[in-house]
Amino acid sequence: MSSAQQTADPGLYLPRSARIEAVADLTAREKFFRLTLDRPLGHQPGQFVMVTVPGMGECAISITCGPREDNILEMVIRKAGNLTGVIHGLKAGDTLGVRGPFGRGFDLAEFHGRDVLVVAGGLGLVPLRSLLTPMIADHGRFGRITLITGARTPAETLFREELARWREKDNVEVIEMVDSTAHLPWDGRVGLVTTPIGALGLDAARTTVVLCGPPVMYKFVLLELDRHYHVPAERIFIDLERRMRCGVGKCGHCQINQAYCCQQGPVFRYSELRDFPEALA
Template sequence: MSATPHASDPAIDPALYLPRMARILEVTPLTAREKYFKVELPEPLGHRPGQFVMLSLLGVGEAPISISCGPRADNMLEMVIRDAGSLTHVLHGLKPGQQVGVRGPFGSGFNLDDFYGKQVLCVVGGLGLVPMRSLIQPILAQLDRFASLTIISGCRSPAEELYRDEVRAWERLGQETGKVRVIRLVDRTQNLPWDGQVGLVTAPLSSLPIDPAQTVVALCGPPVMYKFVLLELTARGLSHAQIFVDLERRMKCGVGKCGHCQINHVYCCQEGPVFRFDQIAHLPEALQ
């Protein structure tokens, strides 16, 4: 006799790995290696700051990409993508009107409730500004709900600066409201014109006029940056519970199955990529 199957499993999500198709509306180079993409989805993405999507091109592949815009009611999704591999290289050749696949949003993200009423300090290095913008935008949109916002943003040289005009607009907003401070740094000017500071993002931390007891920090940058920024913040008297870190890992699924993003026992795509630092500070694989 033929076998009868088990009862259908309610856990099955048939569309789990199927992308929704989005149309490219805008592609703008930000630097020699990074391009800004604005795409339109069939419906609002419904994301939190700090979440990510799995972005794909049919026939090429799929990769995790940070969401660069704050939560929004329309169907738009903004990303900044570095030409760093086969998928991102093909993406750099796309034009408005062409389609990309999107799954997500995935991951924990930042919760604005952790930041309301606080002196918010965002420390970013290089591409870290891309996901951090998804937190900065909603803070700026309701600035009266925060004590202040300080952004320390560093990159290697003036040629690698991202969101150049927008960051200066944040700076001007700070001069008007007195609630926003933007510190822009480069490691080296490389003989290019530069209107900011020269140095590492750790440099301004020791003398920053903040009240450690009232401060909440969001941190995103290359792995090497975290250790030194955390040392400075600890020296200022901040506890690990006041610091949120946005981490990067290899990911192939976004849904806690492929195993690539594991940080010790933690799944970066599920419990992260944003973590309150005291929850992962004890994990040896968290930062290196």
């Protein structure tokens, strides 16, 4: 979204009211929210919104649904502190404020005809679901789509039923990893998200890679990609989270060197970040 558009749209500065239609527990710490807005959000995969609890404050939350023509917004919220704790106490029929969408997301057209490897660690699957949903719905337009998800234990995995449906599509492979089974039933694999990468047999020239997860994951996934495939840095996208306050390039909270994560990110090409080691630290 251009800064001219951001200036023109009051919905970016003033929260609009959104009604919670459904809330579901995904894990002990994460809840899924489906909200209805007054008009379609008009977002790109990978963008985020600022969610307001009137009188309390705002926090940045990724949009987890793919682009849609209706007025629906889907989010997954981890109970991390005061604000997210209050949001966790809300139920269907309650309202929240929403500003956005913000940031630079993914241009789906750039993925057409490409093989795509998506690596999502922990909550990283939440923003990347907004990219995967439209890709898998239209999978004939893409090459081979491989998703590797990672969670600490089976109790922390997200969207498993949806992942099982994706796995049934032609040319879609879903590999679910957990660090440890923690003595829980588990039919996926055990290990880190880096474990399956070497055996995927990627064609580096045809492949686009997308990463989102904890910062430590980036370092090791990038090393593993480099060891086996040499995917060009322009073809590796990294979805970064930084502390954000305004969302519109004014407060500086999200700054990494001269880059404002809320506007130039959260989705970056690795080629844009290579000179900023602190971005991936």
